[in-house]
Amino acid sequence: EAGVAQSPRYKIIEKRQSVAFWCNPISGHATLYWYQQILGQGPKLLIQFQNNGVVDDSQLPKDRFSAERLKGVDSTLKIQPAKLEDSAVYLCASSFDRVLQYFGPGTRLLVL
Amino acid sequence: KQEVTQIPAALSVPEGENLVLNCSFTDSAIYNLQWFRQDPGKGLTSLLLIQSSQREQTSGRLNASLDKSSGRSTLYIAASQPGDSATYLCVCATTDSWGKLQFGAGTQVVVTP
Numbered sequence: 764e765a766g767v768a769q770s771p772r773y774k775i776i777e778k779r780q781s782v783a784f785w786c787n788p789i790s791g792h793a794t795l796y797w798y799q800q801i802l803g804q805g806p807k808l809l810i811q812f813q814n815n816g817v818v819d820d821s822q823l824p825k826d827r828f829s830a831e832r833l834k835g836v837d838s839t840l841k842i843q844p845a846k847l848e849d850s851a852v853y854l855c856a857s858s859f860d861r862v863l864q865y866f867g868p869g870t871r872l873l874v875l
Numbered sequence: 876k877q878e879v880t881q882i883p884a885a886l887s888v889p890e891g892e893n894l895v896l897n898c899s900f901t902d903s904a905i906y907n908l909q910w911f912r913q914d915p916g917k918g919l920t921s922l923l924l925i926q927s928s929q930r931e932q933t934s935g936r937l938n939a940s941l942d943k944s945s946g947r948s949t950l951y952i953a954a955s956q957p958g959d960s961a962t963y964l965c966v967c968a969t970t971d972s973w974g975k976l977q978f979g980a981g982t983q984v985v986v987t988p
Contacts, residue, residue, distance in 0.1 A: 766918075767918070772916075794974075803980065804980050805879070805964055805966075805978030805979050805980045805981060806919075806964075806976075806978050807978075808975065808976070811973065811975075813973075818973050819973060819975065854918065854919070856919075858974070861973060861974035862906075862907070862968070862974055863921065863924070864921075864974075864976065866918035866919040866920075867918050868916065868917050868918045869916075869917075869918060871916075
């Protein structure tokens, strides 16, 4: 069974630029999560999808972050414009039963 | 709001020693508690999952205990090996139907040969 795929693996941008991350969950997993992990901290949930609907986006900075999962399969997370404090690892996870989450390798973002 | 704290933040031990990683949480109303391993540049891997009704789980050299009344969990790794070097995250799942996870900041472990 293929795992959660994420791309790109690394991204370096300047502040005020925009960036997009892509995630392809495990086949058949209806629930998809995006997390932000700042260095030295645990992951923080940004947004949770159930199929193509948003379940929880309470910690998503909506003035600059957006995410979509239009067909209920893969998802994109966008930051526009980026700030220095957005430097982090962005993790995508998926779940079949909302009990076990399977994580992708993450995208490491550096904002200069 | 659930707060998950892990002590120590970092730990270095010689190969062969037993590892003891501590986790505390503020809200005992958890659905389950997991210990994850995180390697640099890789995703998180679930090591052990303890259901709310359980007291411990074991897998090979790993043993995790759960004491909901005191809000504590401990991960034991017996006879540590250099391959155990990683960051270990303690994670509590909420009791709501969406399975929201609350992560600790992790304990970074280095096992020296």
